[in-house]
Amino acid sequence: MSPTGSSPPPSRPSREDDRTAGGELNADAILRERAPEPAAGWRRAVLRATGGLVNPGPSPAEIERREILHRIRKPLIRSHRIAVSSIKGGVGKTTVATLLGLVMAEHRGDRVIVLDANPDAGTLADRLTGESSVTVRELLRDLDRIHSWTEVSRYTSLAGRLQVLASEQDPASSDAFSREEYQHICALLDRFFNIIITDSGTGLVHSAMEGTLKLADSLIVVGAPTVDGAGRASKTLDWLLAHGHSALASEAVVVLSCDRTSHDVDRGRIRQHFESRSRAVIEIPHDPHLATGGRVELGRLRPETVDALYRLAALMADRFVT
Known part of the structure; x- marks a missing residue:
């Protein structure tokens, strides 16, 4: 009580108290939470x-x-290289690289490129843009003269937001695409792109494939739910383990392209086999749009196909370094 018998006026908090008690006035503090x-x-x-x-x-x-x-949409602090590989051709390796690139590019804000490193005149550019007049061969020739994004983009074509680097279409010249040249290409692409997806050749012993595996941060092994398709995918993992790529093999994602299938094949057994040998297994269902072998458009895919692709893209992004 004061001498006059009245209560003293309440003390006013200091400015420092105002700041600490009230907290910051940001959107999280001011806006009511909405369901x-x-x-x-x-x-x-x-x-x-x-x-x-x-x-x-x-x-x-x-x-x-x-x-x-x-x-x-997981952010990246450095570029990430994804290799798409298989011993066997015709199982949908290029299709998987194509679809993964489109999904990543559509739903991320950074730069994504898909590179055709197939030494046998690959078809990746045909599936995406139909433009293959400028190829990785021209980019290799001019490496020392490329210093900006604008200069890099002259050697690529565009499918939506996805950049596409075509392979050499002359088989006589494509054999010269070596491990060292692939490493030079990746060193350049690392400067301008966040995600680099490589559609590699079907063999595992050619020089470019050696470079692809050495530089890959993660790997997709493509197979099919058939005797030959599953067997070759399993042999791909065997080869990786035998040649010093055990970490890459154990963290690989196996994609089973279900364009070809049979009731005589136990798909459950195939899936179980690869689940025990890899990080995850994704089945891409048969889709009429993909079966044509023509230009790929995400908007023309069946919903179940899109769901499988989104799960694949999320699995690959789970290993991004943030």
């Missing part, structure tokens, strides 16, 4: 019809898709 809203379907229709008063929230499938997209 997640559905993006499509009947749940979205209910939200709009009630003016936002009734919010059923996103479906479990939509929540899962958002989580996968969040994984795909």
Whole structure:
């Protein structure tokens, strides 16, 4: 009590107290938390019809898709190289490299390039842009004169946001694409791109493939749910283990392209075999759009195919260094 009998006025907090007690005035502190809203379907229709008063929230499938997209968009602090490989041709290796590149480029804000390192006149550019007049051979020839993004882009074609570097289309010249030349190409691409996806050849002993494996941060092994397709994918893992690439093999993602399949083949046994030998297994279902062998467009794929591709992209992004 004061001498006059009245209570003293409450003391005012210091400015320092104001700052510590109140915290920072940012969006998280000021804005009221809102429940997640559905993006499509009947749940979205209910939200709009009630003016936002009734919010059923996103479906479990939509929540899962958002989580996968969040994984795909994982940031990078340095470039990441993904090699797509198989001993056997005709199992969809180029298709997998093509699709992974498109998904990564569409859902990330950084630069993604897919490189055709096939020594046998690869078809990756045909599947993406149809433009292969300027190839990796021209880029190799001019390496010392390239110092900017604008100069690099003269040697690539564009599929959406994905940059495409075509392989040499003359088989007589493509044999000269060596390990050292691949390393020079990657050293250049590392300066301008965040994600480098290499569609390698079908053999594992040619020089360019040796360079691909040496520089790869992660690996996709492509096979098929058939006797020969699964057997060759398994032999690819055997070869990697026998030639000093055990870490790459154990962390590989095996992709089974299901364009060819048979009721006589036990797909469950095949999947179980590769799950025991690799980090994960993804099955890409048969898709009429991919079966044509023509230009690939994500918008023309079946939903189940897109789901498989998103899971693949998320698995690869899980190993990005942040």
